[in-house]
Amino acid sequence: MGYRENPRPGGRSARVQVAVHQSVxxxxxxxxxxxxxxxxxxxxxxVTPSTIYRRWGGLQxxxxxVAASRLQPEGEPARIGSAREDLEAWxxxxxxxxxxxVGRQLLRDVLxxxxxxxxxxxxxxxxxxxxxxxxxAEKRGEPFPTEEExxxxxxxxxxxxxxxxxxxxxxxxxxxxxxxMPESVVKT
Numbered sequence: 001m002g003y004r005e006n007p008r009p010g011g012r013s014a015r016v017q018v019a020v021h022q023s024v025x026x027x028x029x030x031x032x033x034x035x036x037x038x039x040x041x042x043x044x045x046x047v048t049p050s051t052i053y054r055r056w057g058g059l060q061x062x063x064x065x066v067a068a069s070r071l072q073p074e075g076e077p078a079r080i081g082s083a084r085e086d087l088e089a090w091x092x093x094x095x096x097x098x099x100x101x102v103g104r105q106l107l108r109d110v111l112x113x114x115x116x117x118x119x120x121x122x123x124x125x126x127x128x129x130x131x132x133x134x135x136x137a138e139k140r141g142e143p144f145p146t147e148e149e150x151x152x153x154x155x156x157x158x159x160x161x162x163x164x165x166x167x168x169x170x171x172x173x174x175x176x177x178x179x180x181m182p183e184s185v186v187k188t
Contacts, residue, residue, distance in 0.1 A: 019045040020052060024066045038062070057114070064113035067106040068121045076132050083137035083144050088177055090133060092170045094126075095158045099167030107163060126155055145180040153180045 023044040027036050038059055042049040056062040077090040097103050110118045130147050137144035145153075154176045161168045168176075 016047055016051060021066050021069060061113045063109040064118040067109035068118035071106055071122050072125050073129055077129055083140060083142040084181055087133050088174055091154055091173045091177060095168050095173050099162045149180045
């Protein structure tokens with residue numbers, strides 16, 4: 001059974017989601033993740049285990065949903081200066097946060113779920129952040145890569161390295177950006 005996103009807005013469904021997510025976060029902070037079970041989460045959240053199974057399907061799907069909600073950005077990318085400077089600052093912070101111990105675990109949780117709903121949510125979060133940067137560049141009249149160029153040549157290599165190699169540092173992130181946004185193209 002798959003996860004149903006927002007089966008009912010507000011009401012009991014929203015309260016259940018908040019209680020269950022909070023219980024999972026609290027338990028992950030206080031105990032070994034191998035000891036976390038649906039019955040323990042249900043007890044802490046004051047819901048029945050069947051409520052969790054019905055909504056999330058299983059523990060991995062629940063962990064993925066909690067991870068995806070934690071990966072959602074809290075606001076728009078910072079305004080640093082030029083469109084390139086904004087992109088560099090955002091991408092460096094993105095790489096740093098995703099490469100942290102917590103970030104890596106959240107990525108693993110999202111990717112370990114049977115369905116890809118939460119992975120798609122995370123992709124949407126990233127695309128939304130990039131769309132803000134693109135819109136700012138367009139408004140300023142500054143040349144800027146497309147969303148697809150940024151996903152394929154900046155975000156994807158960052159995530160791949162985080163998952164399977166050493167995390168990319170700021171210099172590497174700037175080199176990735178330089179490939180899609182050469183200095184000669186940037187207005188001065």
